[in-house]
Amino acid sequence: MNTPDWQHLFRDAGFRMTYPRELVIGILKETDKHLSAEDVYVQALKTNPSIGLTTVYRTLDLLTHIGVAQKFDFGDGKARFELINNALKTDHHHHLICMKCKTIIDYTDFVQEELELMKKTEKALSRKYHFKIMQHTIHFYGLCEACRKSS
Amino acid sequence: MNTPDWQHLFRDAGFRMTYPRELVIGILKETDKHLSAEDVYVQALKTNPSIGLTTVYRTLDLLTHIGVAQKFDFGDGKARFELINNALKTDHHHHLICMKCKTIIDYTDFVQEELELMKKTEKALSRKYHFKIMQHTIHFYGLCEACRKSS
DNA sequence: TTAATTGCAAACGGTTTGCATGGGC
DNA sequence: GCCCATGCAAACCGTTTGCAATTAA
Secondary structure: OOOOOHHHHHHHOOOOOOHHHHHHHHHHHOOOOOEEHHHHHHHHHHHOOOOOHHHHHHHHHHHHHOOOEEEEEOOOOOEEEEEOOOOOOOOOOEEEEEOOOOOEEEEOOOHHHHHHHHHHHHHHHHHHHOOEEEEEEEEEEEEOHHHHHHO | OOOOOHHHHHHHOOOOOOHHHHHHHHHHHOOOOOEEHHHHHHHHHHHOOOOOHHHHHHHHHHHHHOOOEEEEEOOOOOEEEEEOOOOOOOOOOEEEEEOOOOOEEEEOOOHHHHHHHHHHHHHHHHHHHOOEEEEEEEEEEEEOHHHHHHO
């Protein structure tokens, strides 16, 4: 689980492995944050000043489609990405979002119970609506300590 | 619960009740769908051809802030809104989203169990992270029957 | 070789803002 | 009458697209 063979992962999905793609994966792998395309781009520029923002967008999209990354929308107008099974992140987690300062906290409390319930729900929903469920997200929205005090 | 006194609700929050605002509320109240700002605007035009899209945006934002409506982002690039406690909708529900055709299904299966877990989680997260939790969303993403077949 | 990938610039689309006009209280 | 709210047009900003140049296999 440490280092998937990206090379083969890409080839199997019908894509080439390129330098910009390695770069983007490397950046996602080494962060425990939820990076936007711009975030990744700025980071990538430090290593390769000639990389284009477009390429970053396309790479993130690709990673999402082959199931390597997950795309999130926390309601601040820009998409955010995280690698699935990132060594730096807890395997299964959900998000706690401050509606004011937009801070995002990953939490894992009750994931065990939650996972069971989700599995059950997924099964029921699949049967009832004939949906093939690929993933789920749970977001809690609220005010963090600092923002609660300052309002 | 049938017809809240919008007039007073608005005044208490420090805002006036106006014709465009009544219109937008009325539209949200009479649908069981998840309308985007544009959707509401198009609908509003039928009654009041001089209403502006900007006003619709501002009104939806206002409703969200005073806690009358909830704003959702299903990942298709436009925000969607629904009235909280809409008589036409199940009180507490979650969403099943087709990643391909973007259809959204409301479901209520296991909400009871889920609500208990959420309450427990909310309490724990509040304590642990000192967050004041205002709301939560649960989204399941997948492929609907039609899209599953056509792919 | 040669088809996939890149980077740039321009387009896109949903949302927001500045500002003069209009409307509630 | 005093402001708040509105509508218009233009700005904004994240993201996508067209296309010629580049690059992996």
